Amino acid sequence: MSFQTALSGLTAASRDLTVTGHNIANANTAGFKGGRTQFAEVYAASSLGLAATQTGSGVRVSGIQQQFGQGSIDFTNNALDLSISGEGFFTFNANGATVYSRAGSLSPDRNGMVVNTQGHKLQVYPPQANGTFDAGRLTDLQLPVGDAPPQATTNVTLGLNLPAASGTAPVNAFDPADASSYSHTTSLTVYDSLGAAHTASFYFVPTDTAGQWDVHSAVDGTSTGAPTTMTFDANGALSAPVGGTVTLPALAQNNGASDLEITLDLSDATQFGDNFNVTALTQDGFATGRLTGIEVTSGGVVQARYTNGQARALGQVALATFANPQGLQALGDTVWAETYVSGPALRGAGESGSFGSVQSGSLELSNVDLTAELVHMITAQRNFQANAQMISTTDQITQTVLNLR
Structure with missing residues (x-):
């Protein structure tokens, strides 16, 4: 029985060394989770109920527990x-x-x-x-x-402050080429259904009515039609157009794209003081895009x-x-x-x-602590050597018995 007990110790220690070696071998393996050998004592079934004389029969490996702790x-x-x-x-x-x-x-x-x-x-x-x-x-x-598809501009948001209108219109009729025929202008880039870029320009012309402005719009120099009239109340808030939005006439494109249909949002426009100031100028279209990266x-x-x-x-x-x-x-x-x-x-x-x-x-990275594994390897080696020594001692005792005369 002593041979079997020591042999079970050798087997268990060898398994322990195998697990330790596996951990050490994967110390640089990304995502690796180390294992830990678990042992359980063994008793002969025939000794059940004889607690006073019960003798253990060795050890067995009851499992290899995976360590799912966080790696660095x-x-x-x-x-x-x-x-x-x-x-x-x-x-x-x-x-x-x-x-x-x-x-x-x-x-x-x-x-x-x-x-x-x-x-x-x-x-x-x-x-x-x-x-x-x-x-x-x-x-x-x-x-x-492939490329990301474009999106045509459908909405333009224009937030600005216009100086208080005196009710005096320019002498000259509106002409985008004549700077004296309008008071202020701003522009931005818009896109058609094919992703082609166009320049949309907006011109602000005071009328003969105090607090009233005409907004002329053009795309690539082509007028989108009659101007939009903006009216401000005595507090400088926009009162017309109602709701602050206006749909510009559709503008045909000569490159095969769909007609450019833009809704102009002027709800954030004000008439305060005497300075022209653009506070917001955005649109919802974009051109064709190439993939630049993943986040x-x-x-x-x-x-x-x-x-x-x-x-x-x-x-x-x-x-x-x-x-x-x-x-x-x-x-x-x-x-x-x-x-x-x-x-x-x-x-x-x-x-x-x-x-x-x-x-x-x-x-x-692997969650293996290499230093701890090396120390454990020494311990497992000592266990193996001790069980091997037990077999050697049992063999000597057996030889002594056989040599009795």
């Missing part, structure tokens, strides 16, 4: 390198099977799919038309290819940035937690699979509930 964060220059500060796992599609990992070294494949080093596709919640994300559905994250927020929202200044949400990184992470099945390549013991995946997004935040341009 290493910052990189790749926006698609992701790490999680706090709880949660990234979700991946591994050829139809769902797996989980803390390793976020990602890059696009030939089809634009964002994958890890094993080719598993990162899972995200798809965007919805209202600007939110469909948390009830997972999809592969795919980077856009990921701390909440896991993946956005594509374009040269036209626009951003498009591609999805929100899907995170998962488990009631019992120790029950996850290690598949290798720093990925795990859900099991009955782990419980079902609880899904969510970064910075919500118990989920940690997502950091772009960084990787979570």
